Amino acid sequence: MSKRAIILFNLGGPDKPEAVEPFLFNLFNDPAIIGAPGPIRYLIARLISRRRAPIAQEIYANLGGGSPLLPNTQAQARALEMALTQPGEETRCFIAMRYWHPRADDVAREVAAWKPDRVVLVPLYPQYSKTTSGSSLKEWQKAAEAAGLTAPVSTLCCWPEEPGFISAAAALVRETYAGALAHGTPRVLFSAHGLPKKVIRSGDPYQFQVEKSAAAVVEALGIPQLDWLVSYQSRVGPLEWIGPATDDEIRRAGQDKVPLIVCPIAFVSDHSETLVELDIEYKHLADESGVPAYFRVPVVATHPAFIDGLARAIALKDRQGGLSCAGGGRLCPAAFGQCPARA
Numbered sequence: 300m301s302k303r304a305i306i307l308f309n310l311g312g313p314d315k316p317e318a319v320e321p322f323l324f325n326l327f328n329d330p331a332i333i334g335a336p337g338p339i340r341y342l343i344a345r346l347i348s349r350r351r352a353p354i355a356q357e358i359y360a361n362l363g364g365g366s367p368l369l370p371n372t373q374a375q376a377r378a379l380e381m382a383l384t385q386p387g388e389e390t391r392c393f394i395a396m397r398y399w400h401p402r403a404d405d406v407a408r409e410v411a412a413w414k415p416d417r418v419v420l421v422p423l424y425p426q427y428s429k430t431t432s433g434s435s436l437k438e439w440q441k442a443a444e445a446a447g448l449t450a451p452v453s454t455l456c457c458w459p460e461e462p463g464f465i466s467a468a469a470a471l472v473r474e475t476y477a478g479a480l481a482h483g484t485p486r487v488l489f490s491a492h493g494l495p496k497k498v499i500r501s502g503d504p505y506q507f508q509v510e511k512s513a514a515a516v517v518e519a520l521g522i523p524q525l526d527w528l529v530s531y532q533s534r535v536g537p538l539e540w541i542g543p544a545t546d547d548e549i550r551r552a553g554q555d556k557v558p559l560i561v562c563p564i565a566f567v568s569d570h571s572e573t574l575v576e577l578d579i580e581y582k583h584l585a586d587e588s589g590v591p592a593y594f595r596v597p598v599v600a601t602h603p604a605f606i607d608g609l610a611r612a613i614a615l616k617d618r619q620g621g622l623s624c625a626g627g628g629r630l631c632p633a634a635f636g637q638c639p640a641r642a
């Protein structure tokens with residue numbers, strides 16, 4: 300029986316209030332997030348994490364003190380294992396988080412001890428950014444080398460238009476849209492985590508891919524003259540971030556008096572950015588801004604169409620080998636030099 304290890308990557312979140320500051324330190328000490336040289340970055344990360352910790356602790360207090368990202372990712376791992384089961388092959392999904400446990404070094408040792416015949420690397424971010432998928436894949440490469448993990452590796456760098464992901468997201472938007480119609484003609488806001496503009500200017504394909512995902516969901520919905528747009532949430536720090544900002548769009552919906560449906564298009568599981576920022580903070584802003592009705596579309600989580608689609612993309616990548624976007628090859632135009640796939 301051959302053995303296949305699937306490594307699922309995500310950001311990670313603090314599991315208790317005392318973990319918030321070290322989690323933030325790990326995040327801001329990542330050269331993919333703050334580009335300064337090592338010792339300076341270390342000092343900046345110490346400073347920002349200490350300053351931001353009380354704010355972030357308040358955010359996580361709404362979730363019982365910690366992030367549900369790991370249990371939610373574990374549920375996806377079990378669902379993917381089931382979908383990937385096939386005769387003559389043992390498949391195990393491992394989870395490696397970038398900024399909190401389980402960390403890449405520990406997971407790579409666990410995978411090496413299991414002695415897989417093949418390894419498939421799968422960031423649980425539909426859209427590629429060097430700050431998320433790129434950072435996790437880089438960290439994994441070092442951890443795998445250190446653990447002596449030598450099995451052949453294939454990598455699915457991104458899957459922004461994977462048909463199962465799109466069809467699950469469209470089904471969830473459709474359900475929410477049907478409920479919202481009682482309040483007028485809704486506007487659909489595809490809200491994604493933002494990025495500093497300078498990251499995009501360096502050739503990062505994230506925004507291009509987010510827009511591809513949103514357009515694919517809109518096409519799948521097939522609602523005539525749908526009022527929709529993409530906006531970006533979760534801005535932190537002094538840099539200029541890409542827009543439009545989700546909070547500005549909520550205020551505009553209030554002025555226009557349209558019901559608002561917010562669909563998180565860059566997250567596939569619930570955590571602070573959906574459960575606190577979208578469900579509590581932005582709901583409050585929508586009420587204050589006079590938005591007639593505010594709805595948040597559920598994340599795809601373990602939706603069967605999503606799990607089946609991602610499992611198909613993983614199985615195909617495993618057969619193809621190498622590194623590519625879902626389906627094979629490279630999705631991004633040449634201008635997005637940070638995309639790791641070859642044309």
Ligand SMILES: C=CC1=C(C)c2cc3[nH]c(cc4nc(cc5[nH]c(cc1n2)c(C)c5CCC(=O)O)C(CCC(=O)O)=C4C)c(C)c3C=C
Binds near residue numbers: 366368430431505535
């Ligand atoms: C698409 C996903 C994400 C991108 C792109 C991203 C970039 C990015 N994030 C920060 C700063 C923070 N992010 C924080 C939380 C957080 N970020 C993502 C995803 C992306 N980040 C997730 C899923 C989470 C939630 C984790 C959880 O709750 O489990 C935080 C911590 C929370 C807070 O203090 O508000 C920070 C800080 C930067 C600077 C950045 C790009 C440069």
Ligand SMILES: [Fe+2]
Binds near residue numbers: 492
């Ligand atoms: Fe983030």
Ligand SMILES: [Fe+2]
Binds near residue numbers: 456458630640
């Ligand atoms: Fe890609």
